[in-house]
Amino acid sequence: MLRQDIDPLADTIPPRYAYESDDEDEFNPFPNQPSKLSQSSSAVPHNVNVKIQLGTAELSVGSLVFASGDAGKTWARGADLGEQVGAAFVENVQVGLIFHPQWSSSKALVIVSEVTTRLPTWAMHPYANAILGKFKPARVAILDTYATSTYITSQPQPHYEAPLRYLHIGSSSPSLNEISQFSPPNLSQGTTASLLSILALPSFSSSPSNSATAILLPTPHPSPLPPATIAPTDISKIGASDDVYGFEDSLMQKAHAALLKQAGIGGGKMWVGVGGDGKKDIPRSRRGDVGEGSMYI
Structure with a gap:
């Protein structure tokens, strides 16, 4: 079959490089404007500026609760975190809100992250590394989400039946009843993946208690x-x-209990949802109002 882009009157077929290019080549139809490749590469700073500021004295952190994105926003509204005691900045933009709830143990810290802005991929690892390097927690509990529409499993489930799932790093298995494991070949992305990948390094996992x-x-x-x-x-x-995706209150309560348990926080206050008593559920199939209340800024 003759290719349409080859001249049938030519003596020979043109060399391959005359009509094919590598996948890495990028054609820019607007030569007066920078290409997406040059824009994205030039936008990435060589040294990402991450600053962590605390409004109180330096805290000795035994455990860290890190709640991210939509999950963190919904959880924070019902977790009674109290007043903000610090913040984490990336390139001078506040990304993480730091709390020290009264119901937590004296050495437990909470960071609600990426609610007021989102992080580019190139900033996630430096941000996670700065947080772990600053506080050096022995135990870390993270709250995030996974997409049921793309989750690969041998027995597919509709979204309204999808369970809580967990990823764990440590020498001992966590005792998490009624919570399923987040299994391969599924991948975790975002800042959660950066935190877990750093914590998996020998320098952070050398102690059996970590x-x-x-x-x-x-x-x-x-x-x-x-x-x-x-x-x-x-x-x-x-x-x-x-x-907000409208997480069921009962699901949030279960996630809240598991989060505090994995962080080693005993006697934590119960998560209270939109009904005020933690008993009202919102169907997962629709987005809903999360009610009154918000975090202190």
């Missing part, structure tokens, strides 16, 4: 692609409900 567990809430849709740059902090996102 452990890290990610509790993952089911969401119906995959997370959007990370942005190319860090947008300024948008406080209005904390109270917005249009981007």
Whole structure:
């Protein structure tokens, strides 16, 4: 079969490089504008600036609770975190809100992350590394999400039946009843993956008591692609409900209990949902209002 882009009157077939290019080559139809490749590469700083500021004296952290994105936003509204005691900045943009709840043990710290802005891929690892390097927690409990629409399993489940799942790093297995394991070939992405990958290194896992567990809430849709740059902090996102998936209260309570257990926090206050008593559920198939209340800023 003759290729349409080959001249049939030519004496020989043109060399391969005349009509084929490598996948790495990029054609820019607008030569006066920089290509996406050059824009993305030039937007990545060589040294990512991460700063952690505390409004109180330096804290001795035994365990760290890290709640991220939509899961962190919903959880924080019902967890009674109290007033913000610090913040984590990436490129001078506030990314993480730091709390020291009264109900937690004296050496437990909470970071609600990526609620008011989202991190690009190139900033996730430096951000996670700075947090772990600053506080050096012996135990880390992470709250995040996984997409049921893309989760690979031998027995597919509809979203409304999808369970909580977990990822764990440590010498001993966690005792998590009624929570399923997040199994391969599925992959975790985002800052959660950066935290777990760093904690898996020998320098962080040398002690038998060190452990890290990610509790993952089911969401119906995959997370959007990370942005190319860090947008300024948008406080209005904390109270917005249009981007919350409507996690059931009973599911949030179970995630809350597992989160505190993995962080070694005893006697933590119960998570209270939109009904005020933690008993009202929102169907997972629809997004809903998470009710009144918000975090202190």
